[in-house]
Amino acid sequence: MPELPEVETVRAGLEKHVVGKTIITTKQLHPRALRPDSLGPLKTFKGAKVKRVNRRGKFMWLEFDRPEVLVAHLGMSGQFKVQQQGSTQEAHLRANFALSNGKELRFIDQRTFGWLAVDTLTDGVPNLVSHIARDPFDPKFIKAEVVSNIQKKRGQIKKVILDQEIISGIGNIYADEALWRAKIHPETIASELTKTQISNVITAATNVMLRALAAGGTSFDELYINVNGESGYFERSLAVYGREGEQCRRGSRCGSKIIRIAFANRSSRLCPACQTR
DNA sequence: ACTACGTCCTGCTTGC
DNA sequence: TGCAAGCAGGACGTAG
Numbered sequence: 001m002p003e004l005p006e007v008e009t010v011r012a013g014l015e016k017h018v019v020g021k022t023i024i025t026t027k028q029l030h031p032r033a034l035r036p037d038s039l040g041p042l043k044t045f046k047g048a049k050v051k052r053v054n055r056r057g058k059f060m061w062l063e064f065d066r067p068e069v070l071v072a073h074l075g076m077s078g079q080f081k082v083q084q085q086g087s088t089q090e091a092h093l094r095a096n097f098a099l100s101n102g103k104e105l106r107f108i109d110q111r112t113f114g115w116l117a118v119d120t121l122t123d124g125v126p127n128l129v130s131h132i133a134r135d136p137f138d139p140k141f142i143k144a145e146v147v148s149n150i151q152k153k154r155g156q157i158k159k160v161i162l163d164q165e166i167i168s169g170i171g172n173i174y175a176d177e178a179l180w181r182a183k184i185h186p187e188t189i190a191s192e193l194t195k196t197q198i199s200n201v202i203t204a205a206t207n208v209m210l211r212a213l214a215a216g217g218t219s220f221d222e223l224y225i226n227v228n229g230e231s232g233y234f235e236r237s238l239a240v241y242g243r244e245g246e247q248c249r250r251g252s253r254c255g256s257k258i259i260r261i262a263f264a265n266r267s268s269r270l271c272p273a274c275q276t277r
Numbered sequence: 278a279c280t281a282c283g284t285c286c287t288g289c290t291t292g293c
Numbered sequence: 294t295g296c297a298a299g300c301a302g303g304a305c306g307t308a309g
Contacts, residue, residue, distance in 0.1 A: 001302060058303075077304055092287090111286045113303065155280070166306075172302065202279080232293085265282075265303065 002074040004058060004135055004169030005212035010053045014062065015107075017082045022049045022100040023064075033094035033107060034070075034138070035117040035128070042095060044068050044118045054124075057135045057168025061126050068118050071126045075113025081106045135169035136206040147198045150190050152250050157193060158186035158268060161201060170205050173241045174212070175270045178205035180240045185277045186261075186268045211237060240269040250274050 002010070010048035023033050026042040028034055034042065048064035055061075062070040072078070081090070086106050095107040095116055107116060119126040134141045146167050153160045158179060161170050168177070184197060193201075215237070239249045244260040249273040256273035 003303095072305080075304085109286095111290075111302085113286065127302090153279095158281090162303090 001056060001076055001171055001173060002058065002078065003139070003171035003174050003209070005174075005209045007055060007058045007060055007074060008137070008171075008213055010074070011053050011060045013082075014053045014060075014080060017103075018050045018062070018099065018105055019052060020050065021031075021103075022047065023097050023105075024100055025098040027096040027131065028094070030094040030097065030109075030112065032112050033109070033116055035115045037128075038117040039068065039120065040118040041277055042070075042097070042116065042118070045070060045097070056125065056133050056138065058171070059126075059129045059132060059166055059168075061129070063121075065176065067120050069121055069126055071113055071119045071128050072107070073118045075109060075111065075115065077110040079108045081108060100178050132164050133166055134170045136209070137169070140219025143199065143202060146202060147195050150198050151195060153190040155190060157184060157190045157198075157201065157262065158185045160190045161205065167202065167205075169209065172266065173238070174205055174208055177208045177238060178202075180269075180271060180275060181208065183274050185275045186263065189277055217234065238270065242269070244269055248274060 023045045024047075026045060028042050045064060045068070048066055048068075051063045051065055053060060053062050058073060060072050062072075064070075066232075072080070074256065082099075082103050082105055085098055085102055087104075088105065090108045092108050092110045093106055093114070094109050095112075099103040099105060107114070117128055119128050120123065133146075145203075146262060149166055150157075150160050153166070160166055161175050161178065162172070171247050172193075176186070178201055182200040184193065186203055190198070239256050243258045246255045246258055248256045250257060250271065254273050256271050258269055259272050260267045260269050
């Protein structure tokens with residue numbers, strides 16, 4: 001599942017492979033590939049030259065030599081690939097942009113939770129992204145402010161850190177990992193935590209995402225952009241996600257097994273010994 | 278204003 | 294063996 005590290009890997013890949021290229025033709029292959037509130041069709045970008053690729057949380061956008069930007073969210077299964085023009089089409093190809101260098105930028109999305117949109121910027125951020133909070137890697141992210149905002153919330157801490165309007169970039173996997181690292185039970189009410197505990201959660205989330213980013217970056221294929229959330233990091237370093245029934249990795253003192261509990265129609269994974277309420 | 282839940286979707290896994 | 298139910302999950306709309 002693309003969370004911040006995966007989206008950042010895609011952003012960096014796009015930056016490397018499409019900045020400076022001009023979009024020659026566009027093709028939308030699925031009705032939901034474009035958000036209904038998009039300011040226009042994909043062909044808005046015909047003849048546009050890519051200037052830069054930006055990101056906030058899990059949202060990214062391409063900027064061109066014109067006011068319109070292409071906003072993208074990968075949803076659950078979205079991918080970008082840069083392939084040779086005319087090469088075999090992927091099964092779930094949703095949109096295609098022919099580039100000036102003989103390649104194609106392809107948006108692929110099996111479960112169609114992802115989307116593209118034409119938008120414009122206000123103060124450097126697309127209007128569709130203006131409600132999203134800064135992520136921990138944003139130079140203007142102010143940790144003390146976020147800690148303060150989190151402490152005002154009456155909801156469960158996991159719900160709060162998944163709220164993209166409070167802190168962005170964290171998804172279900174990194175939320176579980178961060179809470180395990182900070183030894184906080186996901187159902188703890190945010191306002192009942194100390195500032196230090198909340199600060200520890202944010203630090204843990206930042207660190208776990210940094211490590212994932214490093215792993216994703218090294219496994220990045222030079223020839224095309226392909227991120228499906230399955231970087232080597234997932235198999236080696238996750239402490240709780242996908243590890244229910246297995247031993248807690250807290251070292252020799254904790255012999256507990258990772259459990260799974262229901263959370264908002266989904267699941268949380270945690271160590272019942274390390275993460276008490 | 279805030280919270281909780283349903284909805285969108287496809288493919289893999291589980292269980293009868 | 295075959296089929297249906299369960300599960301995965303981000304963001305948003307709506308109901309309470």
